[in-house]
Amino acid sequence: MTEPPSRAALVAGPDAETHELIDRLVAVALRGLPRMQVDGEFVFTLRGVPDGAGGWRTEPAGRSLRYAAITALGVQRLGPYEQSAVLAGGDLTGLTGRLVARLDETSSLGDKALITWAAAATGHEMLPWALERLEHADTGGAVFTVDAAWVLSALAAARDAGADAEAHYERARRRLVDGAGQGGLYSHQVGGTGLVPGYRAHVGCFADQVYPIQALARAGDPEAVKLAGIAADRIVAAQGDGGQWWWHYDARTGGVVEGFPVYSVHQHAMAPMALLDLAEAGGPDHTAAIRRGLHWMVRPAETDEPMILDELGVTWRKTARADPRKVVRGARAATTGVREGWRVGVLDRVFPPTAVDRECRPYEFGWLLFTWREGS
Template sequence: MSHPSSPRADLVAGGDAAVRGLVDRLVALALTGLPRMRDGDGFAFTLRGVPDGAGGWRTEPSGRSVRYAAITALGVLALPPEARAAALGGEPVEDLIARLVALLDESGPAAVTSLGDVALIAWAAAAARHDGLDRALKRLAEADPPGTGRAVFTVDAAWVLSALAAARGQAETSGHFERARARLLAGAAASGLFSHQVGGTGLVPRYRAHVGCFADQVYPIQALARAGDQEAVAAADAAARRIVAAQGSGGQWWWHYDARTGGVVEEFPVYSVHQHAMAPMALLDLARAGGTAHLDPIRRGLRWMTEPAETDVPLIHDDLGVTWRKTARSDPRKAVRGARAVSTGVRAGWRLGGLDRVFPPTAVDRECRPYELGWLLFAWLEGA
């Protein structure tokens, strides 16, 4: 099958054939990998790399994830209609979305209880103009009632706004949209960045209340850009400028930030999905909304996929249909992240530099999750 058209890739490449070719390669990889991630009528939580006994690797599925299935649906909707079923192992994307919407009525162990999961299902239904959209929006309103002082995870709050933005023109959601927009805008700190929760307190320990991860930045940038008004786009622009200013010399999008100052709390892990999908997705949505076009940082982030500074282990495996998930410290208890959250909480910028020597970032996490490939398709093909 020929590569789907990607005007976004043409824009980012700017004539750089290597960058353009890399995007084509990654899109082809996603089309190979996603059908292998099917698990019955849904999607696995992850594919784990397992030595194949001959010096190479094979993958084994593990777990199930409603959230990842919804993100996959969003990515597959960005494909040309004739390519969608193949990416889902032969299933029409409308059938996948119908099953996801039906899950919103389930109770007991099968119930969808996460606000973020409900928002993603509603977003997919809106993007598909699916018959189940009204039900999904009703469930989203129930999961996200009005009121003050209720803390919400920042990523969930961003997905709520993106879902409601996608539903505009299909349903009356203006009241919920305005509340979701105001909540996310109010969550931006003076630096322009976001911590891990908005709208209240209590979801995260006090020692790390100032910390926001990369996802806590890119999903609000995307959602505010999709909200589209001048104030929202300006807030998205402010957050984008901070993460771009902090980008590593090798194109790395770092992991933990101090929302108060905009500084980096902890660099690692560096996730492949941030490099090839999530940063491009958010920054290109921002440019489309009239914000700053950070094309060179997107290019640098992409190049990290083939030239990671931390390892000589290949991260892209076309034959397996995966990109290895991240480069990280050999720090299974995440002690560095915790220590740096505590130290920067005590004094902004205090980083305990000796930890870099004790825990160098040389480990490679050999797994790949469906949402990584779903966002990859969405980043480069949505709107094409």
């Protein structure tokens, strides 16, 4: 039987430049991830610092259980040799087992969901216990939208692995299905209110759209896929002329509240990941938008600075406005809360989006591998 084409081949089609770019990004991830581990744990970030010769070097900072779980999801798409290389000689079963053993160390529902998802994806023997701990933590009421989406994705993966978590799955699915705003997009919370200030209750970030699209696609039933398709159509319609996936949206209208920052991980991994999952579930085909987003990585409209540093094994995190107190985002959340679509245009001139955030985090490459590698 003929093997189906890879995701890279489907997205690139006859465009050799796109295919080469995807291969380049995967190679950067494979080079960078081994450098993101300290004493067997994944760091929170690699920060770029001047090397004294006009270039950059990186310094690790912090540790992150969440980023380790996302990395595990990406690494499970690799063959044994590449897994060992990325994990600096370690193995995926061991990494997943260490994550599951730390489930009770975190109070974050999202962290617990990601670890459970990794256990399901890798077929770990501790999956039933992870599912029990996840259900114990998911007590109902308002939750952050990203966490709710990760819970559903974890339970969908567990279902696919043959685990019995049907009642929890149905609750998680219904919470996300009912959580979309009138504009087809998601605000920052579902299942209730009170987690975010009232002036920005209508606002959802890009992650608040992408992870529900992915989770609903992975649920796979017609109602879920239809809702995911509506959200996908909204973010694609709003995509920037330079291929940018914008940052803040109005869940009531589907419009953009504030475009910046533009994150590299959204361009090379998260948007393709969700949109490809949706297409594979029978939803709309947005490969043209995926291609546009990918090419922002080599032709960002906001800067002449390279966003991909091949030898360093990083992609710089984002282009952003130079407003350290997030003045623009706060102002636009407040003004659109008063009147839909109200923008204070002078802010664009005072705070142009020319800053580059020179850091790179493990989850960015975890999602990149999860998106573009097909599995061992």
